[in-house]
Amino acid sequence: MPTCWLVSEDDCHKPVHLPHHHVLTLGRGPETRIKDQKCSRRQVELRADCNKGLISVKQLGTNPTSVDNVVVGKGNQVTLKPGQRLHMVNQLYPYTVSFSEDTSSPTSAREGSKSNKRPLQRDEGEKESPARKVAVSSHREREADDPPLAEKAKPASAEVEPSFSAGHWNQGLKVSMQDPKLQVYKDEKVVVIKDKYPKARHHWLVLPWESIPSLKALRLKHCDLLKHMQHVGGSMVQQCPDGQKLRFRLGYHAIPSMSHVHLHVISQDFDSPCLKNKKHWNSFTTDYFIESEDVIAMLERDGKVAVKDGTSELLKLPLRCHVCHKEQATIPKLKDHLKTHLTS
Template sequence: MKLQPGQVLYMVNELYPYIVEFEEEAKSSGLGAHRKRKRSGNSNSLGDVAQEAEPMTEQEPGTADPSQYPLPPKKGKDASAKKEPLGHWSQGLKISMQDPKMQVYKDEQVVVIKDKYPKARYHWLVLPWASISSLKAVTSEHLELLKHMHTVGEKVISDFAGCSKLRFRLGYHAIPSMSHVHLHVISQDFDSPCLKNKKHWNSFNTEYFLESKAIIKMVQEAGRVTVEDGTSELLKLPLRCHECQQLLPSIPQLKEHLRKHWIK
């Protein structure tokens, strides 16, 4: 693409580093389209070319590992509170919680939405309107909010699955992939085509899934949420039935096995 003087090129996706190369367009006015490098000695020497290049105020694209390219600087006093742009995949919840089609309940403090990729027949997310990036950002000031989120989760179960005999759990992922703290309200049938791999299963059926009441107690006693080191390794554990503890070799076999535990 061509840029005219005064135009600004914006990079809107911060998921991957960019390498941008600029080339001066040749002019036909005879003023000289390209600067010629002065060479001495061995013209094939890379060292000579590097020495003769004009100084640059920024690192020349393509001369370093792209993974070392910094993202735009974070603003504000607390850099850790900086959120990814709404276009980033991890910000999907912030978009969904504003979508009336996704909402099943809302009040002044929270909104409940259907999980876009449910891992069971019933799977909702309770999200606070207040901007809280993750459990790491939770403090004792959020205690009443956490209690309210739990109460709302139980209300949704009563309102939408009251006639069901299914068992439910309310809790948080220790290390969530999506930004904005959210409480999972999920039935224990795990009957869903969206449950596809070991990571999905273990995120709800190991200690990676933190019970809502346990989080409330932790904040009440310590004023914050602590996640143990090595928690991410729980996602790699063998597949084990959450009802009878039988080990299964694959997700398809696990799903077939789970049918035995479904309430008729």
């Protein structure tokens, strides 16, 4: 019979074993390392059915638990399946579920779960297996006298982790970076794709071919790669028709929801129907968004990237205009307000 594990998307702690048909209560405490007072010590009740490959989730706490952005509701019960994401409380502290045949130890189960969840971090000297080459296809409108970056690209060997499960939601970038329809540039080190759900008029992601699961996996040896990613992102801005008219920022989410390091290149108009909620807004306009230059400087200074405690709380801050800092009550009102800056 498979064994079930609840896996922290933030890598805050080891996976939690959920025995078959055993009721387990989780919330704020040492097991999850959640210190948020809005999360009850008895926030959720979990019951795994290892034969069916699912978990029953019952919300016990007052503040909302959600599965794939759908609030469970106090006293209500929903089903969590592989590929779905559980937020413990207030759209924070994300978890996924993994079923594994390996019952030898929590450590081996964690590694097994990561084969479905995200690429395993490799040793310093170990190389990854080369995967198929991908074709280049550019779908951006460019000025006639400015040759597309894609035309300058060299054939690239996409060195990607072969063990991930393409169907898992947080592995979406691994799939998208291989899609010629999304690619706008590539070279031997990186590929640039359009964000599928852009939060502004212009929103690209710069991804390395090297498999790097998160900011936490970055080391001093990656500085040159990150500088190259920043250079490519800057080139995207320079070749953008609105590059002189709009302001852009290049940076990383402190705690990204998607596996595989990716640099956001995003215009600051935030004029997009895909920008729908406070979490979207605050992830790009607060310190949750770390400038590319700051990440590189941190790596050069400390040899690693550190994310401050409580960073996830930034997603709950009030909606404030990033230009004049006036607070807005709702996303629609915020968007109306932003138009005054675009026309001024």
